[in-house]
Amino acid sequence: MTDGPALLRATGISKSFPGVRALDDVHLDLRHGEVLALVGENGAGKSTLLKLLSGIHRPDAGTMELDGAPMSPAGPRQANELGISVIHQEFHLMPDLTVAQNIFIGREPRRAGLLIRDDELERRAGRLFERLGIPLDPRQPVAHLSVAGQQMVEIAKALSFDARVLIMDEPTAALTETEVATLFRIVRDFVSPRTGVIYVSHRMDEIKEISDRITVLRDGRYVDTLPTAGTATRDVIAAMVGRQLATGVRPEPAPGVADREVALAVRGLSTRALLKDVSFELYRGEILGLAGLMGAGRTEVARAIIGADRSSGAVEVNGKPVTVRSPADAVRHGIGYLSEDRKRYGLLLDQDVVRNVMLSSLPGMTRGGFVRDADGRRVAAEMVDRLSIRTPSVTQRAKNLSGGNQQKVVLAKWLVRDCDVLIVDEPTRGIDVGAKDEIYTLLTGLAAQGKSIVVISSELPEVLRLADRIVVMCEGRVTGTLANADATQHHIMELATRFGADRSLVTTGGDA
Amino acid sequence: MNVTRLGNRQQLQQLLAFGGLVVIFVFFSVASPYFLDWANVKGILLATAVTGIMALGATLVIATGGIDLSVGTGMTLCSVMTGVFLANLGLPLVVGVLGGLAIGALIGLLNGLNVAYLRLPPFIATLAMMMVAQGLSLVISGTKPIYFSDVPGFGQLAGGELVPGLPNAVLIFFVAAVLAGVTLSKTLTGRYALSIGSNEEATAISGVDVRRWKVVIYVVAGLFTGLAGVVMASRLNSAQPGLGLGYELEAIAAVVIGGTSLRGGKATILGTVIGALIMATLTNGLRIMSIPQEWQKVAVGIVIVLAVYADMLRRGKEA
Structure with missing residues (x-):
């Protein structure tokens, strides 16, 4: 059902950590110009999958392709260079450095190869914020920002690379309504025929609003990929939790709990x-x-x-x-x-x-x-x-x-x-x-x-x-x-x- | 959160350290008529120079959340090696001085490799280096001082007065402080030191080669150790292999009093300079007031507790 190679495709991905099989034969394909939601309960394997795509971990089995070419990023930096930017659920920020210093860490412009040009750094960050419509002061230390502000820094940092694939893991967890609106605008601006977004969230209303298709994982396995339009929220939740568990063991009903101390x-x-x-x-x-x-x-x-x-x-x-x-x-x-x-x-x-x-x-x-x-x-x-x-x-x-x-x-x-x-x-x-x-x-x-x-x-x-x-x-x-x-x-x-x-x-x- | 208020609080800490220095200065000038004598002030500045230079390097290491216990005896080893190069081997002055600096860099390199690649805790790696450097100083010198009496001009390096009235050692300290300040705030070495101290994992995930940069940071710190060794040797016009132990703690104390956090991520060279001045002023003033040396130590200890507690209060409020 795909015409031409997918923007990003993962096939038969498995990954184990000591004692836990985190992913078992998982598939995912992201088409050009779409927002793909990735959903599943806690522990379904979403974060692990993202860590494989971004090169933080390597899969035990399976292949990943970018525009049809096999890829296996050796680290986050290399993933960035391939055009994959990730906004992780946990922040990866240096609280003592300023906003601009955080965004361009590892890419500082220098004078005579030696002295960092913080003014240029701040100008670039300022331009980036202007383009994204984020009201942040590049010179502020990150420690002084609210959680939402820090989230915005992560988003700006991810977009400061020339990314083709933007992966966001629960980006709205800390955001207010207005900030979510800003984020969605940024996401829509980002999506073009040569880019795509993988969007991980628990919030069904957001997924409805922003995504084109929904891939469901459960217990480290691939369940299904559904078109967002025409799929009821109820059916997405059903796919997430699975139906087979209704028959599981339940405790004996405790008699007269309310009478007890x-x-x-x-x-x-x-x-x-x-x-x-x-x-x-x-x-x-x-x-x-x-x-x-x-x-x-x-x-x-x-x-x-x-x-x-x-x-x-x-x-x-x-x-x-x-x-x-x-x-x-x-x-x-x-x-x-x-x-x-x-x-x-x-x-x-x-x-x-x-x-x-x-x-x-x-x-x-x-x-x-x-x-x-x-x-x-x-x-x-x-x-x-x-x-x-x-x-x-x-x-x-x-x-x-x-x-x-x-x-x-x-x-x-x-x-x-x-x-x-x-x-x-x-x-x-x-x-x-x-x-x-x-x-x-x-x-x-x-x-x-x-x-x-x-x-x-x-x-x-x-x-x-x-x-x-x-x-x-x-x-x-x-x-x-x-x-x-x-x-x-x-x-x-x-x-x-x-x-x-x-x-x-x-x-x-x-x-x- | 109110940003301006927080920004001000940070400046406040700098002011606090400086204010503390002023208070100590005023107190001693009132307490003793000799304290403000230029000869005495010069003595304070001279006493500040060597520990101060060591503290500059230690500030960079502490910015990463590490610690360097090897600066004291490392400084001694650099003195002794400078003695070997100049007095024993008779090498040209410039070569001997550069050699002393190079030994410092080598000490830093080994510290850095041990910390970054063997992943030894900085405390252990530099504790080991502290002992190795002390032992080597004694072995190489045959436990006897090496004198520079036959090395013309060497004593003038630190003892001369390029600026009349101001010993070169003090001048060297101030120039070194400017270099350290630029390194900390304007170069990748300093930026990554603060970044590693702030959040090492995030720095690594951002694509910075944390291990390589840690080595660089320790090497730069080692250069300051080497400089301290050369200045010390020049001031005494001899390399004293028995000296050095305990200097590292004074240097670390200066760094901490200045407001650099042992947890890393926050460091200030100006603070370190003020911290070193506070340490030297305190010792000098108490001596002038004929307070016994034993009690001087007690006083310095109390100042360290107060300074670090003030720093922790500040950080606690920020969190």
């Missing part, structure tokens, strides 16, 4: 950066799912509850108001947080299972100021039994365990500390499919024993598999709370994409 209550939690008036209750013995897209503020809720970030609002534990100023306070009130990045915030990788399990409970395992390692070994051995942690011995170093068993060690740490409320952030990230089920069983079992658990997860099947009730967030707000029995992936996605009132997704689903 409230273990943790959060009221009006707000932060300066993101959260707006977040409230919910967690009942004893319940698993509460916290769902939402990347950047919805789920982890921020957890960090605010445990006092890692400053916030306003109230937290009650077992019906009593508590003041939590630091994670140490949170632990004192029996709240344990398991970070999504367990290697960085959850484990002492170079220490053994015993040391890891003991870490949060050390003061209780000392005599006369000396740490009693015997206590630690006994407790660790108990935990290895209770959670069926697979390790040759309790003196095995944490980094030698599999992801699933590492996660169990972190859980054990909080169980030893007698935490009754556990906040588990992405409990199965980077864990094999087989081990996932084990973690699920473990969490369900802990809830049955009376622990109260908040599960933060980007994987909707996981939320549906575990949670008795599901709190859905979007842009720092709670957009809905669903009982598991009433929840479908489709329904959650609609709540998770309920952006600010004037740009809300027009819901077409019938199962609400």
Whole structure:
């Protein structure tokens, strides 16, 4: 169905990272003069695909072609030279340098090959902004810009190359309505018969407005490419979440949840950066799912509850108001947080299972100021039994365990500390499919024993598999709370994409 | 965010350091009648020159978020090698001086390679170099000073007064400071140093060859170490192999007091010059007031804490 070679084509692309198959036989073709939307749930593989196209990673298998000629960029600079410019989701800016210095980093005009001509740099940046219609001061340090301003710098930087393919990963996440309008104008100005745009977004209304076709990825696989005109939003979401999961395992409906005690209550939690008036209750013995897209503020809720970030609002534990100023306070009130990045915030990788399990409970395992390692070994051995942690011995170093068993060690740490409320952030990230089920069983079992658990997860099947009730967030707000029995992936996605009132997704689903 | 206000705050920090210097100056001139004597002020400037030159190079390295512990003993090794070239081998003056600078560049090159390509933490790489340089200085000199008495003109390099009343060492320091300032703000070396210190990954993704530029930055810093070594040797008219240890910390202190952040990304040569002047003025003033040397150290330590805490407050508010 293509006439002549596509502008950019990727065929049979596969890419694995240790423990994760990020992309499996993925296709994509971008035609001349079009805006191609790339959509998929968190973890569907969009960002990985972009990193391959921009030369940050290399594919394990598959080919990429630019105008029919094979290409394999060895790095971002080379991709730029080939005419591919990428605006990544995370900013790649130097906050201490000025706007102009950031845009032309690596391409500074010099006098006598030595002295940088900052005046010329600023003139070029000024001309670029004028052409793009962006109101930015080239001489401002980037650190002084708002997030939206920084996003505009990234966009200007990408367009300062003579790009033919412009790839944008969630460029509007930080932008206001006016800025989005500016961006769309820039995109339309950019598109010509020799150029094309790949546009990654979660926002269906934007995709409707700007794109010509939509390519859908799911779980690292290619699903379909649909023409934007004539495809209902409902059908795009259906392709994103897949339909086969409706039959997945669900938790037994918890009888009379409302009669039980409230273990943790959060009221009006707000932060300066993101959260707006977040409230919910967690009942004893319940698993509460916290769902939402990347950047919805789920982890921020957890960090605010445990006092890692400053916030306003109230937290009650077992019906009593508590003041939590630091994670140490949170632990004192029996709240344990398991970070999504367990290697960085959850484990002492170079220490053994015993040391890891003991870490949060050390003061209780000392005599006369000396740490009693015997206590630690006994407790660790108990935990290895209770959670069926697979390790040759309790003196095995944490980094030698599999992801699933590492996660169990972190859980054990909080169980030893007698935490009754556990906040588990992405409990199965980077864990094999087989081990996932084990973690699920473990969490369900802990809830049955009376622990109260908040599960933060980007994987909707996981939320549906575990949670008795599901709190859905979007842009720092709670957009809905669903009982598991009433929840479908489709329904959650609609709540998770309920952006600010004037740009809300027009819901077409019938199962609400 | 209000940009003007933030911009002003940064200038404020510069003013703070300068204001601190003025306050210290005024305090000592009131406290001691001898302090404002030109002879004494000249002494302060002379004392500033060598650590100051080392601090200029250290500023570039610290701008990247790195650290250079080898400037002190590295300076000594450059002194000793200058002695070998001039006093022992009898090479022409220019060759000996350039040789001393080249040894500094070599020290920087090795530091840079270790940091950029072996990926050693800068603290470790330059700590190792600090020890190597100290050991080599002692081995090469046979632990004895090398005197330049038979090298005509060498003592005049730093001790002479091209500008009457102002020792050349001070003049060299000021010229070096201008060069360092231009390097930091006007050349790729300085721009990429700040860029790496600001966000190394983003710099790399922008297509800058971060490893190569790190080597360049350490080499440039090494040149300043070499210059400090030559000036030191000329001032003492001898190369003292036992000196040098501890100078690196004074240089780093000067950089930090001046408002350059150890986290990288922000650096100011003017600040470093002021920082070096503060260090020397403080030591000199306390000595003139007959405060024992032990207490002088305590005072300098407290000033460092105050200066860095002020810097952190400023950064905290910006975030």
